[in-house]
Amino acid sequence: MSFWNIFSLLGGLAVFLYGMMEMNKNLTSLAGSRMKSLMLKLTKGPVRGYATGLGITMINQSSSATTVLEAALVGAGLMTFQQSLAVTLGAELGSTFLPQLVAFPSITKFSSLIVFAGFILMITVKNRKRRKAAKTLFTFGLLFLGMEMMSLSLKPLRTYEPFIHLMKSVENPFLGILLGLLFTMLIQSSGATTGITIAMAQAGAISIEQAVPINLGAAIGTCITAILGSLTLNWEAKRSAYIHVVFQVIGAFWVVILLLISFRGERLYIWWIKWFTLHVLGTDSLARQIAMGFTFMPLINHLILFPNLSLLLKGFERFFPAKESPGPFGPDYVNDSLIEQNVDLALVMAKKEIGRVIVYIQEMIDEMKSAFRSRDNSVLNKVSSLDSKVDILHKAIITFLARLSQVELSSAQSQQCLNYIYIQNELESIGDVIDKNIMSLAAKKMDRNLLFSEEGFHELEHLIYKVNRNFRTLSEALLSENRDLALSLTKSYEWREEEKYKEFHIERLHRGQAESLATSSVHLDMISYLSRINSHIAYIAGRLSSV
Known part of the structure; x- marks a missing residue:
């Protein structure tokens, strides 16, 4: 691993993160204030709330952004704490969309062309909305260009002994979770952490056994943004941020159990991901396996949580009781x-x-x-x-x-x-x-x-x-x-x-x-x-x- 590889890795990481953040900003800008009104209109029932959290997070590419907005609405009394739960769960699944996207290696090959097309459109179109769309395309290309730069720079790690020994230790789920947790708290994006593990996989520097625990930690680490965003808000808003952490920890718990169970010579969770990717999706792509590993965590978690949500809420209320129970915001005088x-x-x-x-x-x-x-x-x-x-x-x-x-x-x-x-x-x-x-x-x-x-x-x-x-x-x-x-x-x-x-x-x-x-x-x-x-x-x- 030479200095040039390290420089290329850091540059690729910067391009990837910049592309992701700017794409998020431009997509959110295109949607405008409709996200807020959409969330208020479509959260009346748990299924609609779940679909709203999923859809908004697929648009803004950030479960953290969705949960911060959700906490602000709860804090303002425009959404109840109970209504926010389904939105939070939907946002957790929505955050897995970006890793699924970056797992397409064919798009990476066209990253330079996408960047060029986006740039040409940016400097030629005059309409503000179309310029935003052009910027979205440009930053989308940057995201994949950064992926390609990281993947190329990481290839020497395949034979670098110190790195190989480090990754072997990460196969221990608890160490891998800790690493993913700390890194995601630093960059505040679980999608970015998973994208980096996919880039490492494409370079042949990491296996699925090593990537899955890191991504579990990433799912928990991404909650830090919602917690920070709720610090200046009231107690109800803070509770909506705290329960996001609880959901993610419970999800990681189920997956760790599946990782500790042996099945046909492999960890059960790893075997299931490989089987599903090969027999259902028809591919043995390591990048796709890592993306599916990240997606299955919330899916398994939600299948368990939804039927037992009332029981979970009772336990949560013991540690974080409601100090006030405001109803939905509305008129006080006219009826x-x-x-x-x-x-x-x-x-x-x-x-x-x-x-x-x-x-x-x-x-x-x-x-x-x-x-x-x-x-x-x-x-x-x-x-x-x-x-x-x-x-x-x-x-x-x-x-x-x-x-x-x-x-x-x-x-x-x-x-x-x-x-x-x-x-x-x-x-x-x-x-x-x-x-x-x-x-x-x-x-x-x-x-x-x-x-x-x-x-x-x-x-x-x-x-x-x-x-x-x-x-x-x-x-x-x-x-x-x-x-x-x-x-x-x-x-x-x-x-x-x-x-x-x-x-x-x-x-x-x-x-x-x-x-x-x-x-x-x-x-x-x-x-x-x-x-x-x-x-x-x-x-x-x-x-x-x-x-």
């Missing part, structure tokens, strides 16, 4: 019985529910300020969870008001009901602008480590301050029904400061100011989105001042 009881009371309750929406949007605005002042990307998840709450309340409020409008109302009641519908729609639009538009700009700023010019930063700070001030004024006017305050807000909007700040930024571009050039698209889009929020605020104020 259909109010419509039949008292129309005036129904309108009062609708206003109180809209008041809750206002509180959540104010939190989103506060987090929006934090997103542009710091590099902490946890704020993106916070805003996403808040927007989910706004969406849930929006649906409940609009449905309630639509039903209320169908009963016999006085002209004043009818006008008030219609006003609330318009106001709620505008509030929901503000939430969407912050979550879907402004937070994507914040993510771009963090990912690319962009720095605004000093003047530009102060201008954006002032616009954010203006949005915050205007929204607080609107909240006061709406909740206190102060027409004069609403009218003053409408008049103040007539002077549009946003256009002036766009002109200032373009002047800096003409001067060739480096920071302005680097942040131009983010800066101008940010001004436009803040202006849009102000226009929504002004519209609501206009409706309040006209009644």
